[in-house]
Amino acid sequence: MIAVLLPTLSAGIPLSCQRDVVVVQDGVHDYGPLIDKPPIMRVLLINNVREAQLSVYGCYQITGSLTNIIDQGQGLQKAKISVTNGGITIGNKRYDTSELRIASRQDGDVELNNLRYRGEIRILQQGNNKFSVIEEIDLESFIAGVLGSEMPQTWNEDALRAQAVTARTYAMYKKKIRRDEIYHLEMIELAYRGMAGETPRLNKIIRETNGVVMIYNWNIFPAYFHSTCGGHTEDIHHVFGKDSIPPLTGVVCNYCNNSKHSSWSRDISKSDIEKKLREANICVSNISAVKVINPGAGNHGSRVEIASRSGNKEMNANDFRLLVGPNILLSTAFNSRSNGKCITFSGRGWGHGVGLCQYGAQAMAEKGSPWTAILKYYYPEIELVRIY
Ligand SMILES: [Zn+2]
Known part of the structure; x- marks a missing residue:
């Protein structure tokens, strides 16, 4: 949706004629919801495997590729998923279909390979009796699963808020460029372990930045981040060969000297x-x-x-x-x-050096910088916009 909405806003019409601009927090623009709810992310959980283990703690429903309900039940204990002769087998049941969706009545009741997930699980057949599993999950729940894996959970709240907005922006960018593909993100692109990293403190921090993303020139951009830059962040073109834009050209960082990876x-x-x-x-x-x-x-x-x-x-x-x-x-x-x-x-330093320096963000936050200032420092010329 944002791919459609943001260019509309940049079509040369003064924004104030279309919407009442409300600044809800220092530096965050709220134009009213640009999209009505958090978008759904398709996250590749496992790829090209012959076997996985599924448990469901409660009521569940299984649909085929055409949303027709083909099974339902209550509770599944360590059921093996496999693919044979063109069908998908879960536990002792075989389904003659190339794709299955499993939805639980309650968030987090589905467990795959010992990790619990909030979203809907899709099993897709691949060749040679192999399959992949994709989770469809709303962006806010996804970020809740990412934050605690990408940054130490005990860090300063403003560093964590900056990280949440960075991860949200990166995920939205991936959704935009991979909108027609089977999945938007792989688990390793943003460290994601289902609900394993969630804590009440992190969930509160995420809610405080609910729906906020960074944009440059009314476009979402790949908000790269890394652990420690070592003194200066790098230009995206220099590292990845991608087009350089002001938020990703690199800045001096005098904040990460105390990183153990300095x-x-x-x-x-x-x-x-x-x-x-x-x-x-x-x-x-x-x-x-x-x-x-x-x-x-x-x-x-x-x-x-x-x-x-x-x-x-x-x-x-x-x-x-x-x-x-x-x-x-x-x-x-x-x-x-x-x-x-x-x-x-x-x-x-540790990492590719592009975008937010996490140890730098933590040091800035400890010295009193709010998350909005941290983001505007590491990504020059951005705007912070609440999109839902
Ligand atoms: Zn740094």
């Missing part, structure tokens, strides 16, 4: 790096060095050069980091040197 050093075995590159069809042997090429304002590389016996190979720096392991090679702002069977990487 500077680090890691020995990573050369054979491990070679193996991971080979798995991605990048053949190198006997690596002697990995050098950052074209460091950005925050020293994160745009590309890396890998020197090896088979010659020098160049590749996108962030892709290299993801291949080696984002929790092993913490950032692309590094120097490296050969150290026997290892390469010693010495670097700054």
Whole structure:
């Protein structure tokens, strides 16, 4: 919906002629609801598996792909989901359909692989007796499941509010660009573990920013965030090759010096790096060095050069980091040197460096900055708008 509504608002008509602008909180514009309720997100929970475990704690209904009710019942205990001969089997029941939807009467009564979910669960057949599971869940409930996984739950309320708005904006952006696809988001894009991370404190914080997103030039944008920038956030074009816009060009960050990831050093075995590159069809042997090429304002590389016996190979720096392991090679702002069977990487920060720096946001909040100021600092030239 927002993809339709926001361009309408930017069609050159002064906003005040259309709606009464009400500023409900410092810096947050409320034009009245632009959409009537939180949009539904389609989240890929599991993909391409042969087996999963389903429990339902209460009344449930199973519908096929055409919303026809094909079964209903009460309580399911650790039922195995599998696909055989074109049908879906749950426990001891087989359904001759390529897709099933399971809805419980009460939120959170559905449990898949030991995680509880609020939304409706869809099981979709894939080839070779495999299947995927997608949850359809309203955006606010989804953010409730994301917040506690993306930021320590004990952090300052304003840092958590900033994170909630960031995650909501990112999710809305994904919904817009993947509107015609089977799912909008994968669980790993925004760390999501169903209801596992929810707490009353986090739910209250989310309600306080209910429906607020960031926009630039009346468009939703990919509100990237990361743990620790190391001193300066990076331009989105530099890291991901995507079009640069003012909110994602990078800012000085003097706030994350106290992050435990501010500077680090890691020995990573050369054979491990070679193996991971080979798995991605990048053949190198006997690596002697990995050098950052074209460091950005925050020293994160745009590309890396890998020197090896088979010659020098160049590749996108962030892709290299993801291949080696984002929790092993913490950032692309590094120097490296050969150290026997290892390469010693010495670097700054954790994450890709684009958008909100979480440790910086926490330090700003501790010093008294409200969440609106934190967001406007890390994403220059944004507007904060309540859309529902
Ligand atoms: Zn920072």
